[in-house]
Amino acid sequence: MNQPTTAPIKSRRVAATEPKLPASEELTKSKRIVLSAALELFAANGYGSTSIRDIAQRANMKSSSLYNHYKSKEDILATLIEIGHIELFRRLRAAVVNAESAAASQLKAFIAANVRSQAEYPMLAVVVNHELHELGKKHIGPAMTLRAQSVELFLDILEKGKAEGVFNTPHPPSLAASAIGAMCSRIAEWFTPEHEQTIEKIESAHVDYALNIVGFNQ
Amino acid sequence: MNQPTTAPIKSRRVAATEPKLPASEELTKSKRIVLSAALELFAANGYGSTSIRDIAQRANMKSSSLYNHYKSKEDILATLIEIGHIELFRRLRAAVVNAESAAASQLKAFIAANVRSQAEYPMLAVVVNHELHELGKKHIGPAMTLRAQSVELFLDILEKGKAEGVFNTPHPPSLAASAIGAMCSRIAEWFTPEHEQTIEKIESAHVDYALNIVGFNQ
Amino acid sequence: MNQPTTAPIKSRRVAATEPKLPASEELTKSKRIVLSAALELFAANGYGSTSIRDIAQRANMKSSSLYNHYKSKEDILATLIEIGHIELFRRLRAAVVNAESAAASQLKAFIAANVRSQAEYPMLAVVVNHELHELGKKHIGPAMTLRAQSVELFLDILEKGKAEGVFNTPHPPSLAASAIGAMCSRIAEWFTPEHEQTIEKIESAHVDYALNIVGFNQ
Amino acid sequence: MNQPTTAPIKSRRVAATEPKLPASEELTKSKRIVLSAALELFAANGYGSTSIRDIAQRANMKSSSLYNHYKSKEDILATLIEIGHIELFRRLRAAVVNAESAAASQLKAFIAANVRSQAEYPMLAVVVNHELHELGKKHIGPAMTLRAQSVELFLDILEKGKAEGVFNTPHPPSLAASAIGAMCSRIAEWFTPEHEQTIEKIESAHVDYALNIVGFNQ
DNA sequence: CATGAATGAGAGTTCATTCAT
DNA sequence: GATGAATGAACTCTCATTCAT
Numbered sequence: 012m013n014q015p016t017t018a019p020i021k022s023r024r025v026a027a028t029e030p031k032l033p034a035s036e037e038l039t040k041s042k043r044i045v046l047s048a049a050l051e052l053f054a055a056n057g058y059g060s061t062s063i064r065d066i067a068q069r070a071n072m073k074s075s076s077l078y079n080h081y082k083s084k085e086d087i088l089a090t091l092i093e094i095g096h097i098e099l100f101r102r103l104r105a106a107v108v109n110a111e112s113a114a115a116s117q118l119k120a121f122i123a124a125n126v127r128s129q130a131e132y133p134m135l136a137v138v139v140n141h142e143l144h145e146l147g148k149k150h151i152g153p154a155m156t157l158r159a160q161s162v163e164l165f166l167d168i169l170e171k172g173k174a175e176g177v178f179n180t181p182h183p184p185s186l187a188a189s190a191i192g193a194m195c196s197r198i199a200e201w202f203t204p205e206h207e208q209t210i211e212k213i214e215s216a217h218v219d220y221a222l223n224i225v226g227f228n229q
Numbered sequence: 230m231n232q233p234t235t236a237p238i239k240s241r242r243v244a245a246t247e248p249k250l251p252a253s254e255e256l257t258k259s260k261r262i263v264l265s266a267a268l269e270l271f272a273a274n275g276y277g278s279t280s281i282r283d284i285a286q287r288a289n290m291k292s293s294s295l296y297n298h299y300k301s302k303e304d305i306l307a308t309l310i311e312i313g314h315i316e317l318f319r320r321l322r323a324a325v326v327n328a329e330s331a332a333a334s335q336l337k338a339f340i341a342a343n344v345r346s347q348a349e350y351p352m353l354a355v356v357v358n359h360e361l362h363e364l365g366k367k368h369i370g371p372a373m374t375l376r377a378q379s380v381e382l383f384l385d386i387l388e389k390g391k392a393e394g395v396f397n398t399p400h401p402p403s404l405a406a407s408a409i410g411a412m413c414s415r416i417a418e419w420f421t422p423e424h425e426q427t428i429e430k431i432e433s434a435h436v437d438y439a440l441n442i443v444g445f446n447q
Numbered sequence: 448m449n450q451p452t453t454a455p456i457k458s459r460r461v462a463a464t465e466p467k468l469p470a471s472e473e474l475t476k477s478k479r480i481v482l483s484a485a486l487e488l489f490a491a492n493g494y495g496s497t498s499i500r501d502i503a504q505r506a507n508m509k510s511s512s513l514y515n516h517y518k519s520k521e522d523i524l525a526t527l528i529e530i531g532h533i534e535l536f537r538r539l540r541a542a543v544v545n546a547e548s549a550a551a552s553q554l555k556a557f558i559a560a561n562v563r564s565q566a567e568y569p570m571l572a573v574v575v576n577h578e579l580h581e582l583g584k585k586h587i588g589p590a591m592t593l594r595a596q597s598v599e600l601f602l603d604i605l606e607k608g609k610a611e612g613v614f615n616t617p618h619p620p621s622l623a624a625s626a627i628g629a630m631c632s633r634i635a636e637w638f639t640p641e642h643e644q645t646i647e648k649i650e651s652a653h654v655d656y657a658l659n660i661v662g663f664n665q
Numbered sequence: 666m667n668q669p670t671t672a673p674i675k676s677r678r679v680a681a682t683e684p685k686l687p688a689s690e691e692l693t694k695s696k697r698i699v700l701s702a703a704l705e706l707f708a709a710n711g712y713g714s715t716s717i718r719d720i721a722q723r724a725n726m727k728s729s730s731l732y733n734h735y736k737s738k739e740d741i742l743a744t745l746i747e748i749g750h751i752e753l754f755r756r757l758r759a760a761v762v763n764a765e766s767a768a769a770s771q772l773k774a775f776i777a778a779n780v781r782s783q784a785e786y787p788m789l790a791v792v793v794n795h796e797l798h799e800l801g802k803k804h805i806g807p808a809m810t811l812r813a814q815s816v817e818l819f820l821d822i823l824e825k826g827k828a829e830g831v832f833n834t835p836h837p838p839s840l841a842a843s844a845i846g847a848m849c850s851r852i853a854e855w856f857t858p859e860h861e862q863t864i865e866k867i868e869s870a871h872v873d874y875a876l877n878i879v880g881f882n883q
Numbered sequence: 884c885a886t887g888a889a890t891g892a893g894a895g896t897t898c899a900t901t902c903a904t
Numbered sequence: 905g906a907t908g909a910a911t912g913a914a915c916t917c918t919c920a921t922t923c924a925t
Contacts, residue, residue: 023362035230041909042349057362059277063895075897076910084895141359144241144275182434190438193415194408201407202262208264216400259884281920294885295920302920453909459798477888493798496711511918512889520916577795580677580711618870619862626874629851630844637843645835652836655845659877688912695905717899729901738899 022055024141026203027133030054033098035118042080044070046094049087054134058088058142088142090152095139096157103161107168114172115227121168122195122221126214129199136199162188169225180226191221240273242359244278244421245351248272251316260298262288264312269307272352276306307358307368313357314375316347321379325386332390333445339386339411344432347417354417381404387443398444409439428444458491460482460577462639463569464492469534478516480506482530485523490570494578525580525586531575532593535564539597547567550608551663557604558631558657564600565635572635598624605661616662627657676709678795680857681787686707687752696734698724698746703741707789712742712796742796743804749793750811753782757815761822768826771883774820776849776875780868783853790853816842823879834880845875 019028030051032043048069052061063084067074081087101156106124108117144156165188172178180187195217202213237246248269250261264289268327270279281302285292299305324342328334347354361372390396400406413435420431455464466487484505488497498519503510517523542560546552561595565572579590601624608614616623631653640648673682684705686697702723706715717738721728735741760778764770783790797808819842826832834841849871856867 057275057277059275060363062893064896071316073911074895075912078896079909145278180437182437183431186431186434187438188428189415189419190412190435193411197407197411208404212400214402217400217408219400220405220442224438282918290921291886293887296921299886390918454691493711496799498914500914509697509890510916511891513919515888581714608738616873618866618873622862622870624865625851625855626871629847630816633690633843633847644840648836651841652840653844655834655836656841659876716897718897727907728899729908732900845906 014225020051020055024057024200025054025134025137025208026201027054027199027205030134031132032135033094033132039080045072045080045087046091047078050134050138051093053088053091053142055132056143058084058138073125084145085145085150088138089146089154091135092139092143092146092154095132095135095152096131098135099125099139100157100161102128103164107164113177114168114175115177115222116220117168118172118178118225119218121165122191122215122218125195126198127210127215129195130202130210133199133202136196140196140199153187162192165191172225172227178225178227180224187224193218231331234303238269238273242275242304242418243272243352244419244424245272245417245423248352249350250353251312253428257298261300263290263295263305264309267420268352268356271306271309271360272355276302276363276420295418297432301316303363303365303368306356307372309353309363310361310364313350313353316353317343317357318375318379320346320447321382322359330397332386332393333395333440335386336390336439336445337436340436341432342415343413345428346393347413348420348428348431350367351417351420352409353432358402358414358417380410390443390445396443398442408442412428412438421445452631456491459547460493460636461490461570461573462637463490463635463643464639466570467568468571469568477515477536477656481508481513481516481523482527486527486570486574489524489527489578490573494520494574494581521581521583521586524574525582525590527591528575528579528582528586531568531571532590534571535561535575536566536597538564538592539600543600549613550604550611551613551658553604554608554614554657554661554663557601557648558627559652561631562634562653563646565631566638566646566649569635569638572632576632576635598628601627608661608663614661614663616660623660626660630656674709676703676755678711678854679708679788679791680855680860681708681853682857685786686789686832687786689749694732699726699731699734699741700745702769704745707745707796708744708791711772712738712799722857734753739799739801739804742792743800743808745789746793746797746800746808748832749786750808751787752786752789753779753793754811754815756782757818761818767831768822768829769831769876770831771822772826772875772879772881773872775819776845776872777868779849780852780871781864784856784867785848786862787853787856790850794853814848819845826879826881832879838879841878844878848874 023218030047032046032050038046045066049061049066050125052069058100063077064074066084066087072076077087081090102124103121106120107117139154143151146154169178169184169187173184198212198213198217201212206213208216249264250264252266257296267279267284270283270287277378281295282292284302284305285295287442288295296304299308320342321339324338325335328338357372361369364372384402387396387402389403416431416435420428422446424431459566459643466483468482468486474482481502485497485502488501488505499513502520502523503513506513517526520592537558539557542556546556575589575590576619579587582590602620605614605620609620634649634653638646641650684706686700692700699720703715703720706719706723716730717731720738720741724731731741735744750818754770755818756778757775760774761771762776765833793808798804823832823838823841827838852867852871856864860867
């Protein structure tokens with residue numbers, strides 16, 4: 012018999028097939044296996060449509076064994092969502108910090124980092140964006156904090172560009188933030204490494220879109 | 230005692246509080262009540278997290294009574310999603326048909342109609358966008374067809390603009406379609422009639438964003 | 448095949464074999480069947496050792512059907528315990544009210560009623576005495592109230608007898624109450640209608656024991 | 666930080682807070698720790714409501730470590746129940762043996778020893794009385810033997826007193842045995858060293874009660 | 884049309900126990 | 905002796921659905 016649980020899952024929610032997780036996290040091997048299995052299933056089918064037994068099967072365990080590593084199904088989702096938020100915010104902040112100080116440079120760096128995150132961890136991004144609401148109040152705190160920080164960082168850049176006189180738009184920044192956030196998030200849903208557009212082109216396009224939206228002149 | 234089930238539902242998925250449905254549909258009163266209840270719950274909590282009993286309670290019925298009106302829970306979702314797609318496509322097509330024939334005019338009309346749809350039926354839009362994947366193959370056909378038609382209509386406009394020489398962008402049209410589609414869809418998640426931006430301003434902003442993205446000159 | 452679930456259950460906790468319930472309660476037929484099944488099993492094996500499936504099987508239902516009648520396993524226990532307390536307290540109070548007003552007469556009536564209750568509903572008595580602690584705070588209120596009323600009623604009689612000068616004992620009333628309560632409760636554990644002692648003799652003996660304990664003279 | 670598991674457990678089943686065990690037994694330190702932890706939990710919450718993990722936690726171990734000391738959860742209960750029965754019977758027999766030979770003296774000694782046992786090891790007594798039925802046939806033998814011996818010893822005293830002409834009662838001895846046994850056992854449920862009645866007074870009262878019940882003259 | 888009751892399937896979770904380390 | 909991990913079995917309970925009334 013061949014490996015029973017490794018076939019990719021067909022899904023209309025995410026085109027990617029690899030449940031990729033950031034490497035850095037200090038996770039035991041078992042925890043990673045469980046998270047990967049859950050990530051793939053949550054991304055493809057949703058949290059509610061994934062049973063603890065599904066996860067266990069894909070992780071080559073029995074369902075009761077999962078509880079040696081995570082306290083509950085929700086705990087698994089919370090871990091994934093926290094990892095996703097941490098990774099995204101780390102990248103966004105690093106990008107801005109390392110960019111030249113001009114607002115336009117910072118915006119470019121910010122968008123590029125965002126696009127790359129969506130493309131590199133598409134399943135994680137989909138789960139973060141679509142399943143956040145499944146988390147109860149006890150689990151949602153850390154994610155909301157990081158999310159708020161990302162938004163703030165973005166709005167700060169917009170304001171700075173306005174002050175510099177390089178971002179000119181008659182429309183309120185909150186609308187730009189919503190629109191730009193949405194268009195980046197969407198990438199995770201259709202991107203795969205085999206996509207006909209290279210990631211560089213996708214990045215470049217979205218940087219341009221964002222600059223246009225914020226009214227960047229020259 | 231006041232009506233027991235009419236209090237709005239707190240949700241992180243949608244800001245709107247009214248489960249508004251297009252008026253036109255030929256629906257019995259009972260069917261509308263059921264659909265409204267389901268719409269509200271699906272939008273707020275998701276299809277998987279909404280039980281048939283939840284819907285029944287909110288519709289002031291017992292769960293078994295639902296089956297006098299719909300064949301299954303999935304049938305209710307399919308109906309909602311079909312209504313949403315029909316309404317959206319009807320508006321998009323009408324907008325384009327009634328617009329002046331210039332590509333830019335058509336694009337403006339298309340985006341405006343899209344934005345208005347999201348704002349007028351935010352719950353329906355959220356359900357359409359987030360719960361489509363819960364539909365099995367038997368139910369998904371009509372929605373997919375309409376969805377494809379909308380995309381085609383949009384891409385036709387882009388191509389026409391290119392041919393006219395008014396849309397100039399180095400980036401592929403599929404990326405523009407994704408970005409513009411995403412930013413319009415997102416509106417449904419945060420818009421309410423009480424939002425600080427009027428719907429006119431939101432429409433105007435998104436029309437501008439879209440024109441920028443497709444590289445409209447003059 | 449003969450009826451599959453009607454055989455009595457062997458138990459070291461209760462000798463009785465009939466899960467008898469007071470007739471008066473306004474209970475649907477289904478509710479009574481469930482309660483009887485649960486009573487028998489709780490009395491014989493304990494609440495913790497009885498599964499919801501055991502109850503269902505003995506009630507000739509599927510386990511999920513139980514939930515059409517009771518909200519939870521604990522709800523079933525709470526109902527039984529409340530019925531038991533109500534019945535016992537009703538009998539105690541009626542006995543005292545109908546007795547002659549002399550303290551000794553009231554005590555005799557009180558003890559006789561208590562003994563009869565234990566003998567008539569032995570399973571209910573055993574469950575009430577042994578499983579009360581399984582009830583969470585939400586369910587325990589009514590039972591505790593009735594229990595406290597019974598104790599108070601008993602202590603009032605003791606005090607009255609003391610005041611009348613007919614109950615003379617150097618020992619505190621709380622000890623008498625504990626001892627008498629214990630010896631009555633114990634009856635439920637071994638009594639059956641087939642017991643070699645008639646219920647009249649058992650009643651008479653315990654009345655005498657109680658009178659002796661409270662130091663009744665003449 | 667202080668020891669995490671030493672706080673007493675709230676319980677409606679037993680008022681005592683110390684899981685006291687007879688000193689004599691030849692038990693390793695670890696075994697005693699496990700037994701104490703189990704005793705406290707079984708007394709407070711019942712055998713069925715206590716998990717092996719609960720016991721381990723209270724014994725500052727992991728659950729798998731318990732199995733280095735006891736073969737099973739039931740083995741722990743069986744050990745406790747055997748210790749309880751041995752201790753009680755040893756005391757009862759010693760009391761009778763050391764008493765003067767008159768039946769009344771023997772009865773007094775027997776009751777006094779019984780009361781003292783309940784008061785000195787209340788948790789053990791509660792577990793012995795309430796959880797005996799959880800033991801399977803394989804484990805119950807020793808306890809039943811000792812229990813039978815205690816009853817026999819008691820009935821022998823009653824008979825002797827009858828023969829001596831000092832115990833006169835119209836009621837059968839089995840009823841007296843039941844009543845007296847019940848009232849002594851009950852003590853374990855409410856006694857604590859801080860109780861407002863001293864153990865001497867409690868003992869004296871129950872000796873009197875017993876003498877009254879068996880119809881002691883003079 | 885409405886509903887109380889029934890039910891098979893399956894949910895998430897806990898359990899006592901085993902075993903390799 | 906201690907323990908992290910694994911696991912089969914069982915748990916209570918919820919689910920969507922059916923059907924007789």
